[in-house]
Amino acid sequence: MIETQRLILKPVSLADFDIYKAIMSCPIMSLYLPKAAIYSDQEISEHLIKRVNHWQHGFGSYIVYLKSQPEVKLGYAGVEVSPNVACSDIRYGLRADAQGKGFAYEAAQAVLSHTFSLGKHTKIYAVAVKDNLPSVSILEKLGLEIDRSAVIYDDPKLVTLSINKSSLNSAR
Numbered sequence: 001m002i003e004t005q006r007l008i009l010k011p012v013s014l015a016d017f018d019i020y021k022a023i024m025s026c027p028i029m030s031l032y033l034p035k036a037a038i039y040s041d042q043e044i045s046e047h048l049i050k051r052v053n054h055w056q057h058g059f060g061s062y063i064v065y066l067k068s069q070p071e072v073k074l075g076y077a078g079v080e081v082s083p084n085v086a087c088s089d090i091r092y093g094l095r096a097d098a099q100g101k102g103f104a105y106e107a108a109q110a111v112l113s114h115t116f117s118l119g120k121h122t123k124i125y126a127v128a129v130k131d132n133l134p135s136v137s138i139l140e141k142l143g144l145e146i147d148r149s150a151v152i153y154d155d156p157k158l159v160t161l162s163i164n165k166s167s168l169n170s171a172r
Contacts, residue, residue, distance in 0.1 A: 002062065004110045007103065008070055009062035009077065012051045016063050019073040020044050020051075023093045032132045033093070034153070054080050059115050061091065064107045074098040077107035079115040079124055082152045088115075089125040089152060090139075105138050112142060116165045125162045127152050136161075143167050 002009040023029050024039040024047065033039070039047070054060040061078025065071075075094030082089045092108050115121060126144050128135045136159060144161035152160055 002110050002114050003067070004106050006067050007074070007107055007110070008065040008067050009107060009110060010065065011055060012048070012061045012063055012076065012078070014048065014052055016073070016076075017044065017048055019063060019075060019095070020048050022095050023075060026096060029093065029096060032129045032135065051076075051078075051080075057081060057120075059088075059118055059120060062107075062111065064092075064094065064103065074103055075107075077104070077111045079111055079121070082125065082127075084150060084152045087123075087125045087150050087152055088121055089127055090115075092138075099134070104135075105141060108138060108142055112163065112168055116168060121165065123162055123164050125150060125152055125160060127158050127160050129157055130159045131157070 021041070021044050024033060024044050027038060030038050051061045059079055061076050061080060064074045064077055066074055075092065075098060077092035079088050079090050090108055090112060092104050094104050112124060115124065125147065126139045128139060139161050142163065144163045147160050147162035150160060
């Protein structure tokens, strides 16, 4: 578990279908996910199982809860091995009504810091749809910079960024 000033982050479990459904079945939110369309319940279930199983690597995705209302799930944030297995990337998504309040930044910052502290990474990547300006802005605020050295997803609509462990520590 990770705690921040306003949030509690708990490793994802199979009981978290509800928050993934809220995000992955939202017509607007899903535009910025890999499929760029609404996901079916079956696709969401398969996605969730992969998130849970990813923890075998010793790191993964967390469900983001509001500390003042610990039963309220806001979304998810985590670092996972990407399709380019040489790279791990940060992922996050929040319900539409939880956006614009700094929660994504707070959760992503905590996840980056925690994941680097495990000693498994010296660099973490991020991928965002170029047109998703709020997400790109969060990544840049976290200290990530455009990185053309690695291809994680071969799609011209995406931008790849990265941060080194030393850069995160010096940005604090």
